[in-house]
Amino acid sequence: MKFRTLFLGLLGAVVAVTGVMSMKAAYAAEQFIPMLVYRTGPYAPSGIPVANGFRDYYTLVNKRDGGINGVKITFEECETKYNTKQGVECYEKLKNKGPTGASLVNPYSTGITYQLIPKSEVDGVPILSMGYGRTSAADGRVFKWVFNFPATYWSQASAFVKYVSRQEGGWDKLKGKKILHLYHNSAYGKEANATLTALAKRYGIKLTLLAVDHPGQEQKAQWLQIRRKKPDWIFMSGWGVMNSVAIKEAASINFPMDHFVGNWWSGSDADVIPAGAGAKGYKSATFHGAGTGWGVHNDIVQNVYGGDKAKAMENKMGEVLYNRGMVNAMFGVEAIRTAMGKYGNKPMTGAQVRWGLENLNVTKAHLKALGMEGFTQPVKVSCADHETGGSVMFQQWDGSKWSFSSKWLPPLRDIVRPMIESDAAMYAKENKITPRKC
Amino acid sequence: MEFLNAVFVAPFLDIADSPVFFAEVVIGGLMSGVMYSLVALGFVLIFKASGVFNYAQGAMVLFAALTLVGAMEKGAPLWLALLIALGVMVALAFAVERFMLRKLINQEGIILFMATIGLNFVLEGAGQIAFGSDVKRLDVGLPDNSFEVGGILFNTFDLSAAFIGAAMVTTLALFFQFTPMGRALRAVADDHQAALSVGIPLKTIWVVVWSVAGAVALVAGIMWGAKAGVQFSLVLIALKALPVLILGGFTSVPGAIVGGLIIGVGEKVAEVYWGPTFGGAIEGWFAYMLALAFLLFRPQGLFGEKIIERV
Numbered sequence: 001m002k003f004r005t006l007f008l009g010l011l012g013a014v015v016a017v018t019g020v021m022s023m024k025a026a027y028a029a030e031q032f033i034p035m036l037v038y039r040t041g042p043y044a045p046s047g048i049p050v051a052n053g054f055r056d057y058y059t060l061v062n063k064r065d066g067g068i069n070g071v072k073i074t075f076e077e078c079e080t081k082y083n084t085k086q087g088v089e090c091y092e093k094l095k096n097k098g099p100t101g102a103s104l105v106n107p108y109s110t111g112i113t114y115q116l117i118p119k120s121e122v123d124g125v126p127i128l129s130m131g132y133g134r135t136s137a138a139d140g141r142v143f144k145w146v147f148n149f150p151a152t153y154w155s156q157a158s159a160f161v162k163y164v165s166r167q168e169g170g171w172d173k174l175k176g177k178k179i180l181h182l183y184h185n186s187a188y189g190k191e192a193n194a195t196l197t198a199l200a201k202r203y204g205i206k207l208t209l210l211a212v213d214h215p216g217q218e219q220k221a222q223w224l225q226i227r228r229k230k231p232d233w234i235f236m237s238g239w240g241v242m243n244s245v246a247i248k249e250a251a252s253i254n255f256p257m258d259h260f261v262g263n264w265w266s267g268s269d270a271d272v273i274p275a276g277a278g279a280k281g282y283k284s285a286t287f288h289g290a291g292t293g294w295g296v297h298n299d300i301v302q303n304v305y306g307g308d309k310a311k312a313m314e315n316k317m318g319e320v321l322y323n324r325g326m327v328n329a330m331f332g333v334e335a336i337r338t339a340m341g342k343y344g345n346k347p348m349t350g351a352q353v354r355w356g357l358e359n360l361n362v363t364k365a366h367l368k369a370l371g372m373e374g375f376t377q378p379v380k381v382s383c384a385d386h387e388t389g390g391s392v393m394f395q396q397w398d399g400s401k402w403s404f405s406s407k408w409l410p411p412l413r414d415i416v417r418p419m420i421e422s423d424a425a426m427y428a429k430e431n432k433i434t435p436r437k438c
Numbered sequence: 439m440e441f442l443n444a445v446f447v448a449p450f451l452d453i454a455d456s457p458v459f460f461a462e463v464v465i466g467g468l469m470s471g472v473m474y475s476l477v478a479l480g481f482v483l484i485f486k487a488s489g490v491f492n493y494a495q496g497a498m499v500l501f502a503a504l505t506l507v508g509a510m511e512k513g514a515p516l517w518l519a520l521l522i523a524l525g526v527m528v529a530l531a532f533a534v535e536r537f538m539l540r541k542l543i544n545q546e547g548i549i550l551f552m553a554t555i556g557l558n559f560v561l562e563g564a565g566q567i568a569f570g571s572d573v574k575r576l577d578v579g580l581p582d583n584s585f586e587v588g589g590i591l592f593n594t595f596d597l598s599a600a601f602i603g604a605a606m607v608t609t610l611a612l613f614f615q616f617t618p619m620g621r622a623l624r625a626v627a628d629d630h631q632a633a634l635s636v637g638i639p640l641k642t643i644w645v646v647v648w649s650v651a652g653a654v655a656l657v658a659g660i661m662w663g664a665k666a667g668v669q670f671s672l673v674l675i676a677l678k679a680l681p682v683l684i685l686g687g688f689t690s691v692p693g694a695i696v697g698g699l700i701i702g703v704g705e706k707v708a709e710v711y712w713g714p715t716f717g718g719a720i721e722g723w724f725a726y727m728l729a730l731a732f733l734l735f736r737p738q739g740l741f742g743e744k745i746i747e748r749v
Binding site: 211222225254273 | 459463470566571591595665666667670705713719721722
């Protein structure tokens with residue numbers, strides 16, 4: 001009896017050790033990327049397409065290319081519910097997974113990003129907060145581990161003012177124009193306020209800042225004020241249900257929808273569909289295309305969904321936020337590929353990926369090869385500039401789909417960059433950080 | 439000095455300067471108040487009949503609206519989808535009685551409250567599993583146009599909501615006051631055991647009241663869902679009902695509607711005239727402050743029953 005127990009115990013141990021070793025061997029050629037997602041909760045309608053875009057792009061790279069330079073991507077989703085506390089827990093849970101730990105983290109929440117910024121350097125995990133998070137992280141001299149290309153909230157706000165000037169017929173026509181910023185009453189929503197205030201001062205714009213409390217289901221008081229103030233243009237920094245309610249309220253007071261412009265987190269399919277026909281003409285900023293008219297979508301249909309386009313569409317392919325997740329995944333993948341160019345074709349550590357992010361150069365030719373020509377703008381990151389000052393496009397909802405309604409508009413770097421540097425310098429002082437020399 | 443002026447002088451001068459706009463703010467507040475009352479009613483019904491604060495009321499609103507939209511997406515016409523959703527809410531009431539309340543007869547209120555927290559998670563999860571987490575557009579054919587009368591903008595959808603809310607409150611108030619079932623419901627709310635001892639069928643009462651609360655949740659879900667799309671955030675509208683309940687009283691149907699109107703008008707007036715002084719977006723916490731102020735003078739709420747206990 002004792003011999004039998006001993007034998008079974010030894011057998012179990014051998015099986016366990018072999019299993020662990022084979023898992024290690026399998027891991028050895030894999031690049032792990034954590035995925036902080038929100039497929040449930042009040043922000044799920046926005047979180048699902050983003051998560052699907054990430055998932056499908058990683059799967060595409062594995063199936064079409066055999067991974068990044070032969071190194072397979074592995075990823076694991078962790079549900080944050082767009083809750084900062086749960087997001088940080090997810091990060092802690094996933095940061096050491098894979099043979100080299102987390103390659104990089106895409107927090108997909110400004111709140112979570114703020115919490116992870118101090119952790120990133122300690123843990124050696126770079127943050128890619130693409131178009132969200134802390135704007136002044138664009139100053140790479142202070143924020144070595146954080147990247148927010150291709151553009152930030154502040155650049156976006158300046159591009160919006162530029163767009164208005166184009167629509168009105170020139171910069172001089174802005175004087176006396178009434179612009180109202182309707183924003184989510186959170187750190188995210190307030191991001192554009194400082195830039196808009198500075199630009200209002202420069203161009204003589206009459207600016208009104210109007211906050212909406214979370215979650216934004218009830219906005220009667222704000223729209224009564226808007227009706228009274230009669231702004232010429234409204235810029236909205238909303239999220240989730242706030243966006244669809246605002247669009248519906250705008251329609252109900254007969255506000256001209258082509259003068260109502262959301263930021264790039266207020267311009268998804270889930271924002272306009274509930275408002276029905278009233279949403280027609282609504283505009284929003286963006287830094288990538290909407291729809292499925294690019295080569296990369298065809299690749300996803302063929303390689304990820306086995307040619308079943310209906311299934312791909314069911315998984316939100318082509319929706320604005322799906323495409324955003326896809327672009328974000330592409331930047332991460334290309335940063336890892338850039339790092340491999342220096343360190344060799346093997347799983348990269350977080351520090352190596354950080355180098356890859358800082359030396360990322362996605363050219364027009366590169367985008368063409370990826371099936372994304374004209375879909376988004378080229379990006380060239382540097383040690384000092386983690387934002388790249390990328391251009392912003394404006395899109396318009398025609399009742400059934402989004403279409404580009406402007407050219408790519410470069411932001412007003414002369415006003416935004418000094419503000420970024422000033423805020424970063426203040427952060428460096430508060431946190432006793434010596435800025436790098438770039 | 440500037441601050442004192444912004445708080446105590448400027449808003450009143452503004453109101454005197456533009457009385458038409460002030461009237462529009464008040465009317466807007468009344469319309470919003472009706473929408474809050476629709477949600478608060480569900481809480482009141484269940485509290486009246488079982489003495490339990492139903493934490494799952496927001497989830498019931500979501501679940502009912504999801505069922506309605508789900509049926510419509512499958513091709514059911516509106517009337518059939520309404521019947522299906524109502525049927526599902528009645529079935530839910532039976533399930534709640536059979537699997538939750540029956541086992542908790544005569545338990546402390548806090549135990550029942552905890553059970554409703556569990557129910558909340560079940561409904562949230564089941565709703566999302568069955569119908570997904572996407573935003574769903576809900577069009578029940580209510581007119582949604584705006585028109586001006588004397589410089590005041592009215593919205594036909596808001597007016598419809600007000601009419602539906604008023605009709606529902608009147609019906610429920612009459613039901614509670616003048617029917618044997620209504621009296622039985624009030625008896626159960628006072629004391630489970632005493633009600634049982636005089637032959638009131640507790641199980642039937644609970645099924646009836648949860649069914650009615652389910653129907654109210656369906657109406658609230660339709661009105662809020664038609665406004666912002668049917669989505670998970672409907673659960674959060676329960677937060678809007680809390681100050682209404684505190685103010686109106688947990689046991690009064692008319693209290694829910696009067697409380698809703700006071701909160702609606704109060705928060706809109708505060709947001710428009712005092713919001714800019716405090717950085718904006720004050721209506722969320724202002725509603726609770728207003729309710730708190732009323733509590734100082736009437737701890738049971740405006741219409742709540744005064745509890746006198748022998749000690």
